[in-house]
Each structure stands twice: as structure tokens, then as C-alpha cells.
Amino acid sequence: MPLDYDLIRNWHFDDLRQRYDERDVILYALGIGLGADPLDPRQLRYVYEDGLRVFPSMAAVLGYPGFWMKDPRTGVTWTHVVHGEQRIHYHARFPSRGEVTGRSRITHVIDKGADKGALVVTERTIHDAAAGTLLATLQQVTFCRADGGFGHSDPPLEPLPKVPGTQADDCCELTTLPQGALLYRLNGDRNPLHADPAVAASAGFSRPILHGLCTYAYATQALVRTLCDGDEERLAYLHGRFSAPVLPGETLRVEFWRSRPDLAQFQVRVKERDVIVLSHGVAGLRPALQP
The missing domain is CATH 3.10.129.10 (Hotdog Thioesterase)
Incomplete structure (x- = not known):
């Protein structure tokens, strides 16, 4: 309703x-x-x-x-x-x-x-x-998903941009932990979808899935490592859209486009299944501090 x-x-x-x-x-x-x-x-x-x-x-x-x-x-x-x-x-x-x-x-x-x-x-x-x-x-x-049709509505957020249609400028691959969902849920999200095989099966998954915010964190790692020279303070913002779940243990391929010195676009792909799991990614980058 x-x-x-x-x-x-x-x-x-x-x-x-x-x-x-x-x-x-x-x-x-x-x-x-x-x-x-x-x-x-x-x-x-x-x-x-x-x-x-x-x-x-x-x-x-x-x-x-x-x-x-x-x-x-x-x-x-x-x-x-x-x-x-x-x-x-x-x-x-x-x-x-x-x-x-x-x-x-x-x-x-x-x-x-x-x-x-x-x-x-x-x-x-x-x-x-x-x-x-x-x-x-x-x-x-x-x-x-089941609650539209109420009529009155706020204007939408500024949409996140699609990544360019060209080949990515760079990429970073990170393999998620097989026990990653069991560890990540200790941060507060105890949804059994991330721990109980029976619950995951009832939702149509072969095994418990990784939290979307854990996938987001892996993308953040890749950006900090590849574009910020390991300095997390250079990351000004990071936005993305969740498009598909990740199974713990899968390899994430984070693909980057360097739009400007202070801006990068990205998407995250599961390497084993060739499925994009985080799309419309955009990150703001601060300049490196001079020594």
C-alpha cells in the first residue's frame, strides 16, 4: 500500500x-x-x-x-x-x-x-x-519497492552520473573474505540474510550475501589505494548505487575513470560472474599535501 x-x-x-x-x-x-x-x-x-x-x-x-x-x-x-x-x-x-x-x-x-x-x-x-x-x-x-502511488512527492536527488562508455583508465582487484559477512555483521547489521544459509536460500541466494555497505567499503579501499596513494584523508566524498549482491569470497574488480584531478568515476564488478554490483560511482579527491 x-x-x-x-x-x-x-x-x-x-x-x-x-x-x-x-x-x-x-x-x-x-x-x-x-x-x-x-x-x-x-x-x-x-x-x-x-x-x-x-x-x-x-x-x-x-x-x-x-x-x-x-x-x-x-x-x-x-x-x-x-x-x-x-x-x-x-x-x-x-x-x-x-x-x-x-x-x-x-x-x-x-x-x-x-x-x-x-x-x-x-x-x-x-x-x-x-x-x-x-x-x-x-x-x-x-x-x-511496494510502497509507491501516494501522489505527493519531493524532487529527486541530483542523479549520480553513469561511468563513461570508454575503457577504464585503471582498475584494482580485491578478493572479499569467505567469512566476510559474518565479520561485518558484528558492526551492527544482524540481518540473518548475511549469516543463515536457510534464510539466504529462501530469498533466492545460493549462500548468505555480503552487506552492500561492505562492498562499498571495498570500493573505498580500492580508491584510497589506487588514487589517493594510501592516504585516506584525500578522499572528500564517495557515492555509488547498489545494483547486485556479492557472495563472500568473490573478487571485486574496481574500475576507474580519472575525470579530473579532483574527481574519479568508478564501478565495481564481480570478476567471477562478470556482474556489476556497484554502479554510478563518483569520488571526490583532495590534493596531496606537500612535504
């Missing part, structure tokens, strides 16, 4: 305070495959407490309000909800331990039609709870 536009558009979120420490930072990094080469100093900095850094895509799991669409008051057919796009702007480095405040609000409710569903855009800002510093701004686009 259609969504109640006014109800969803004005949905209230309490501010969410979350503490994290070095253990959480390291567990997140291990769950996205960092540390696979324990002698690589560019990976070790995210998995070893001496000089520990927070890998930027960890912003996606901090200050998260939970699966609020499962609340029966929303009227959302939550079993038909999928993660459509993820957009993150990075403003400042996350400390290796501390407390953050997540502030969420609904910015767009978009009717695609009675038979085409609806899009709901949730914006979350993450602040250092002690200093008040804005660390990151996130936009999550949720596709509510």
Missing part, C-alpha cells in the same frame, strides 16, 4: 550517541579485508593500535538509527525494502577512539508510481560528541 508522505517525511529520530574504541576500529577494518597483508604498513595502520587510523567508510556504521522502517507505525512493507544508494561526504578525520553523535532526518520522499515503489532519503550527520566537530554527512537512499 502507498506510504503516508507526511508521516515519513516528518519521522522523528532521537540523537544517537555512540562510543567506540580501538577494538571497534580494528574489528571494522578486519571485516572489510584490511590486514590481509599484515606486513603492508598501509593496511597495518587500520588494524594495529600503534598509530591506529579509522578507515573512512566506518562512518557508515556510526550513529546509525537502526532499521527504523521495520517499525509498524511507518506502514512500510519492510520485507520489500532494499538499499539503493549510499553517499558519504568526509569533513574531518575520525579519532581512533571517542564518542560520536548521529543526527538523522528524512530529506526526500519520492513517489515513483503505484507499480514502481518509492525512494526515501535519510540524511545523517556525525559529530564528535565532545568537540561538536562535523565529521561526516551521509545520505542513504532506500528503495521501498
Whole structure:
């Protein structure tokens, strides 16, 4: 049935305070495959407490309000909800331990039609709870496949660009962990689709699938490694559209187009199946600091 536009558009979120420490930072990094080469100093900095850094895509799991669409008051057919796009702007480095405040609000409710569903855009800002510093701004686009047709609608977000039709300028291949979904779910998303073979089979998958945000994190790794010379602070923003699931253990081929010195476009392809799993990727790059 259609969504109640006014109800969803004005949905209230309490501010969410979350503490994290070095253990959480390291567990997140291990769950996205960092540390696979324990002698690589560019990976070790995210998995070893001496000089520990927070890998930027960890912003996606901090200050998260939970699966609020499962609340029966929303009227959302939550079993038909999928993660459509993820957009993150990075403003400042996350400390290796501390407390953050997540502030969420609904910015767009978009009717695609009675038979085409609806899009709901949730914006979350993450602040250092002690200093008040804005660390990151996130936009999550949720596709509510069974809830369109309510009429009143916000204008759409600026669309993400398609990648060029030319051959990619560069690529980076990363192999996901066979146990990656079991590790990544410890960051907070305990959906059994990522752990229980029976649940995955009932959804039509041969095995539990990888979290979309884990795929997003692998893409972030590839960009930091290939385009930022391993310096995560050069990544200003990273946006992408989820187009297909990944099975843990598959190899991701991240293909880049260097549009400008401060901009790259990308897509992520599963090498074994030749399927694009993350499309319309765009990343903003800051210049390297002069020594």
C-alpha cells in the first residue's frame, strides 16, 4: 500500500550517541579485508593500535538509527525494502577512539508510481560528541519497492552520473573474505540474510550475501589505494548505487575513470560472474599535501 508522505517525511529520530574504541576500529577494518597483508604498513595502520587510523567508510556504521522502517507505525512493507544508494561526504578525520553523535532526518520522499515503489532519503550527520566537530554527512537512499502511488512527492536527488562508455583508465582487484559477512555483521547489521544459509536460500541466494555497505567499503579501499596513494584523508566524498549482491569470497574488480584531478568515476564488478554490483560511482579527491 502507498506510504503516508507526511508521516515519513516528518519521522522523528532521537540523537544517537555512540562510543567506540580501538577494538571497534580494528574489528571494522578486519571485516572489510584490511590486514590481509599484515606486513603492508598501509593496511597495518587500520588494524594495529600503534598509530591506529579509522578507515573512512566506518562512518557508515556510526550513529546509525537502526532499521527504523521495520517499525509498524511507518506502514512500510519492510520485507520489500532494499538499499539503493549510499553517499558519504568526509569533513574531518575520525579519532581512533571517542564518542560520536548521529543526527538523522528524512530529506526526500519520492513517489515513483503505484507499480514502481518509492525512494526515501535519510540524511545523517556525525559529530564528535565532545568537540561538536562535523565529521561526516551521509545520505542513504532506500528503495521501498511496494510502497509507491501516494501522489505527493519531493524532487529527486541530483542523479549520480553513469561511468563513461570508454575503457577504464585503471582498475584494482580485491578478493572479499569467505567469512566476510559474518565479520561485518558484528558492526551492527544482524540481518540473518548475511549469516543463515536457510534464510539466504529462501530469498533466492545460493549462500548468505555480503552487506552492500561492505562492498562499498571495498570500493573505498580500492580508491584510497589506487588514487589517493594510501592516504585516506584525500578522499572528500564517495557515492555509488547498489545494483547486485556479492557472495563472500568473490573478487571485486574496481574500475576507474580519472575525470579530473579532483574527481574519479568508478564501478565495481564481480570478476567471477562478470556482474556489476556497484554502479554510478563518483569520488571526490583532495590534493596531496606537500612535504
